[in-house]
Amino acid sequence: MSASGQPATMPAPTSLWRDGPFLRLWGGQSLSQFGDRISELALPLIAVTLLHASTAEVAAVTALVWAPNLLAILLGAWVDQQRRKRRLMVLADLVRALALATLPVAYLFGAVTLGHLYAVAVVTGAAGVLFNTSYAPFFARLVPRRSYIDANSKLGASRSISHVAGPAIGGALVQLLTAPIAVLADAVTFLLSAFLIGRIRVAEEPAAAPDGSTEPPMLTRARQGLRLVVSHPILRASLACCTTVNFFSFVAYGLTVLFASRVLELSAGAIGLAFGVGATGGLLGAVLAPRISQRLGVGPTIATGVVLYAAPIAVIAAAGGPFWVRVGALAAAEFVSGFGIMLFDINLNSLQTSVIPDDMRSRVSGAFSTVNYGIRPLGALAGGLLGTVAGMRPSLLIAAAGGTLSVLWLLTSPIVRIRSLDAAEPGRGPTPGPAGR
Incomplete structure (x- = not known):
């Protein structure tokens, strides 16, 4: 099979x-x-x-x-x-x-x-x-x-x-x-x-127990899933990258609407319009992700995606000037960010599915969710504290820098060298694939 x-x-x-x-x-x-x-x-x-x-x-x-x-x-x-x-x-x-x-x-x-x-x-x-x-x-x-x-x-x-x-x-x-x-x-x-x-x-x-033996206790199986994530070079780097970018994106998440309203002085309608226009970037990214990964390679597309997702937060922080510039900056940042997250998510999810053994998929998914989603409320709380102490504009710049630097987890891992899903086998580390087209 x-x-x-x-x-x-x-x-x-x-x-x-x-x-x-x-x-x-x-x-x-x-x-x-x-x-x-x-x-x-x-x-x-x-x-x-x-x-x-x-x-x-x-x-x-x-x-x-x-x-x-x-x-x-x-x-x-x-x-x-x-x-x-x-x-x-x-x-x-x-x-x-x-x-x-x-x-x-x-x-x-x-x-x-x-x-x-x-x-x-x-x-x-x-x-x-x-x-x-x-x-x-x-x-x-x-x-x-x-x-x-x-x-x-x-x-x-x-x-x-x-x-x-x-x-x-x-x-x-x-x-x-x-x-x-x-x-x-x-x-x-x-x-x-x-x-x-x-x-x-x-x-x-x-998932059958090895040699027909009795299944280990649930806590043991949970540790096995976490151990696989920590020991596997692709899963370890992807979890570290996802957790880092999620922490900093949620630092910005709680501040963006408040910043757009109070600092950029945009109405609710203008903010909604900017977000709606920006969301089309995600649709475009989802449609183009397969073609881009074929041309650049899966790993480079993942790395490009995470940078495009996080860096535009700095555009929001730097926005100012006439009304149309402020609205345009918010819409453009959301557009590029949405485009980037689709490149990142689609290719990384596909790569992870390729390397996780069948009998470990739910355990690994659970380990990822506990760490990756568990960090989000902490990021939101940190954003509120940082915004109060340092101000919203510096806080958004910190979120942009921290989120962008999460790409370092990928650049120091085998992920960035992977050109196709065939380059990685379930339960094993990757081997470099052929150059992308």
Whole structure:
């Protein structure tokens, strides 16, 4: 069997456009992405407009969504021992749909509380971790190895489109239906995703214990996943780079809107317009990522992407002058940053999928989530502290410098020398591939 779970003699499909199982996965993920944009807007608005929550209470909603990732390393160790990853993904979608649906029901009875909102945040966040740790091995068995970049490009394009159109759709639904009722649209997208994924048929095999021995305890399996990440040159460098750039990007994340409003003196409409125009950079990056990686090589494209993602924060920090220059600087920075993150994510995700052994995928995904996502709230807190002490403009420049320098983790690793996914084998270090075209 190949790494994708298909017989080694079976040729990869010439186009994913004719691959029914992948199209169902892509459709389900696309619907979920649009639903997520609605909830990202609606949940904080429920706290602000309906429950009159304080700034700290509103921030806690976002923090609680991310909090379950701190236990992802343990959940990933458990998921690796479960045979039916598809069923776990369907279960995760159904749990998220049910949790979100409780909000409009409670609203109709006048029973929404802050505690209820917090509970929904935790449950949907935990179900998201279950979905993501199950997704890694499922994707590898569904998509042929040579199609990893193409598949991630299509999934990334859907995510980018959702960021372009999703906020507008979410805003219209909130305006028309109220925030609690608008959340129901997100619940429906999870139901549709569960239906589509449930119809996918793919060979799934359990991770067997070596020599038929008894499976080690969950904590031991979690340590094995973390040990593989730390010992593997590609996984170690990619985690270090991702964690560093995420820390500094979240330093900037909490300051950007505040800086644009108070320092650049842009209206909410102007900021939204700049972000909407900027989000098209992500769509363009997702579409062009396969071609660019073919020309530059996978590793160089990853390194280029992380620089393009982080460096434009400095453009925002340096913005000034006439109104059109301030809006243009914000839009241009968001455009280049969105383009860069697609080059980075699509190629790095594909490379990681290529080198992780089948029986370790969920454990590695869990270890990554615990470290990589766990650093984000710390970055946001650091940004708030730094902005208070040093000011927002210097803080954004620090975030740009720190995020850009995360590329050093790649330049001192084998990743930058990898030209194609064939240059790395599961469970082994890479060998330099042929020069890119």
